[in-house]
Amino acid sequence: MIPLFRPTLTGLEPERVAAAMAAGSLSGAGAFGRRCEAWLESATGCARALLVPSCTHALELSAMLLGIGPGDEVIVPSFTFSSTASAFALHGATIVFVDVLAGTMNMDVAAAAAAITKRTRAIVPVHYAGNACDMGALISLASAANVTIVEDAAQALGSTYRERPLGSLGALGALSFHSTKNIQCGEGGALLIGDPAMVDRAEILREKGTDRARFLRGEVDRYAWQEVGSSLLLGELPAAYLSAQLEASPEVNARRVASWEQYQAALAPLERAGHIELPRTTPEATHNGHIFYVKTRSRAEQVALSGALKARDIGAAFHYVPLHSAPAGVRVGRFSGDDRVTTADSARLLRLPLYDRMESADVETVAAAIAQFYGA
Ligand SMILES: *Cc1c(COP(=O)(O)O)cnc(C)c1O
16 A cells, blocks of 8 residues: 555654653743744744644734735635635635646746736735745736735745745745645644734734733733734644654655655656656745646546556545635635636646655556556
8 A cells, every 4th residue: 555645753753742741831832832933933034933723824824914804805826725715715805816837736927917906915826746836926026016925835844946945935924734744743834924024913913912922021021912813822742743843854855855756757758658747846946845746638537547546555636626616716706817727737637645755666666557557
């Protein structure tokens, strides 16, 4: 059996969790939480990293920080996970979905440019498979239009664009530590804040609307309710677990990239023969090997190939029913421009097994099964 994914485990998690338990207090913003945040701040260069219960919460905190509300528009790619759109729709925004590019399945920046209106408040690029969206073009577009970039970097910890870590290029960036991601603690996330002017309010919104963070730093002698906020701290147990993973993340990502490259090399002959298409990476970017996928020629072939792999106990999976055609997407948004790639290519995309310490023999087995499916 070769599963689609296995949660990353470094082996150091039990001793970190035991240390957190021995220290006594398991609520948020403790020593391990601070350790993870310091690691993220130093790895990404952001002004402040805040651990939160999930990437979805990081995106919701972004919406609160930006004061997103009814009448505001937020541009997102239609080919993404529900959270990218749902976090902003929850605060009343209208979601404007745009197409993706076939090579990378990342937001088509020209389509985003055409979707901007007087009501546009934010653009949310997704770095699909941990491979950067065209951030150069997007940053020029957003600054010309005076629109904020919130990066959905859920899949992209450790990836870069022009040598800058993904999640740190926009005003705000959201990371996920869900068990399916490269670095995980079951459920968890972080908000990376690029703009120092947003830090104080973000801490207040995360702490039930209070300035408890200032109090804990000794800046005020009591704390009080300052704003309408929420409770968005990650507890110490998952933070302790996560600390082990973050510190091992360069090696974890390097091993995944090696498997990713092995897939590319093994499947290149099938691409040359016209059977499948392989992922393209963004120029001037590095990726973290989060996902490897192939594209078949049709939906029927996608389903057949998936079935053929499953018959050999190989996990394979489709990705994302386009959000603009999903039931909630129809209610909260509209598609701007032409759907040239999103619907057609999500019906052809098949993810292959990829996880930390995947045996190279297993990558070979998967590639050989695909070759056999095509009679090659
Ligand atoms: C995983 C993922 C999310 C959600 O992350 P959670 O931590 O589970 O909330 C959001 N966006 C994208 C693109 C993802 O891949």
